[in-house]
Amino acid sequence: xxxxxxxxxxxxxxxxxxxxxxxxxxxxNCLCCLWVIGGAMLAAHLLARESxxxxxxxxxxxxxxxxxxxxxxxxxxxxxxxxxxxxxxxRRFMERFSEFAGEGMPSGWESWLEQDxxxxxxxxxxxxxxxxxxxxxxxxxLGGVLGASLFGKKPAAPSASVPPPSIPPPPAxxxx
Amino acid sequence: xxxxxxxxxxxxxxxxxxxLWLAAIAxxxxxxxxxxxxxxxxxxxxxxxxHQRPERSFxxxxxxxxxxxxxxxxxxxxxxxxxxxxxxxxxxxxxxxALRTLAVFTLPIGLDTLGxxxxxWSTGDGVRFATGLLWGVVLPxxxxxxxxxxLSRERRPELAKAGPKT
Numbered sequence: 001x002x003x004x005x006x007x008x009x010x011x012x013x014x015x016x017x018x019x020x021x022x023x024x025x026x027x028x029n030c031l032c033c034l035w036v037i038g039g040a041m042l043a044a045h046l047l048a049r050e051s052x053x054x055x056x057x058x059x060x061x062x063x064x065x066x067x068x069x070x071x072x073x074x075x076x077x078x079x080x081x082x083x084x085x086x087x088x089x090x091r092r093f094m095e096r097f098s099e100f101a102g103e104g105m106p107s108g109w110e111s112w113l114e115q116d117x118x119x120x121x122x123x124x125x126x127x128x129x130x131x132x133x134x135x136x137x138x139x140x141x142l143g144g145v146l147g148a149s150l151f152g153k154k155p156a157a158p159s160a161s162v163p164p165p166s167i168p169p170p171p172a173x174x175x176x
Numbered sequence: 177x178x179x180x181x182x183x184x185x186x187x188x189x190x191x192x193x194x195x196l197w198l199a200a201i202a203x204x205x206x207x208x209x210x211x212x213x214x215x216x217x218x219x220x221x222x223x224x225x226x227h228q229r230p231e232r233s234f235x236x237x238x239x240x241x242x243x244x245x246x247x248x249x250x251x252x253x254x255x256x257x258x259x260x261x262x263x264x265x266x267x268x269x270x271x272x273x274a275l276r277t278l279a280v281f282t283l284p285i286g287l288d289t290l291g292x293x294x295x296x297w298s299t300g301d302g303v304r305f306a307t308g309l310l311w312g313v314v315l316p317x318x319x320x321x322x323x324x325x326x327l328s329r330e331r332r333p334e335l336a337k338a339g340p341k342t
Contacts, residue, residue, distance in 0.1 A: 138193065148322070
């Protein structure tokens with residue numbers, strides 16, 4: 001059975017890298033989780049192209065999970081060089097946040113980023129990667145299922161091993 | 177695993193997962209004063225999947241939720257859809273809804289997201305939440321049967337019909 005099942009790794013890697021890059025680049029990441037769902041749909045489309053048989057929803061879920069994991073790794077790796085940019089964006093976020101919250105802001109909010117944001121240590125890095133992988137895998141499963149539903153159907157091929165049922169010819173009309 | 181048990185497990189996992197997910201989204205602002213480090217952790221967890229802009233987020237106890245209004249709508253819709261899932265009509269074949277149903281539920285969020293992204297218009301949090309909610313409602317009807325199928329590891333009908341390859 002498994003010889004007819006196409007390899008999922010390559011489509012998942014392509015979809016995951018695309019989703020991870022788009023999720024990690026500032027401004028483009030304003031589409032939130034839709035990039036991960038879209039990347040998993042792309043992976044399902046690529047998988048369906050290679051598959052000789054129709055994809056099931058379960059196939060879509062599995063390739064989506066793999067896509068999500070690859071996307072999380074890509075997003076985390078992209079986040080390393082962009083950490084400075086993201087921190088600057090986060091600071092602007094906090095400033096705008098303070099404008100919205102007004103007097104409700106607790107004292108010392110300016111130092112929240114430095115105090116509370118996870119540091120660049122390896123433990124936080126791995127923890128962040130693990131959490132991202134879980135969340136991205138769940139969203140990827142969703143995208144993979146949708147992709148399999150959209151792109152995974154194949155026209156049913158006639159089976160060579162099962163002969164077509166013999167249909168008796170219609171009875172001849174009675175001779176007048 | 178039998179398909180019936182797999183479907184039940186898939187439903188339970190989805191329901192528990194989305195409840196946990198929504199609780200974590202709400203925990204970020206709720207813990208902001210009492211436990212700022214835990215609050216920061218929850219904000220950080222959702223940062224990779226949401227821009228978290230405060231002007232596009234709902235507030236709880238004076239602080240923005242961990243995701244924006246549209247994302248909150250999607251997740252709230254998934255919860256709603258999961259709760260309605262047992263009431264669905266059994267459909268023949270794959271058990272998934274028709275694709276036109278997905279298209280109808282996707283069109284509003286697709287148009288609104290595209291218009292906002294291209295700067296054609298800017299909708300308020302209410303519209304963003306509503307379009308997200310509408311899309312989220314339909315997703316469990318695809319997701320739960322798929323996870324059930326993946327867990328049950330059933331043979332594909334096409335392959336079962338064709339038999340083992342020689």
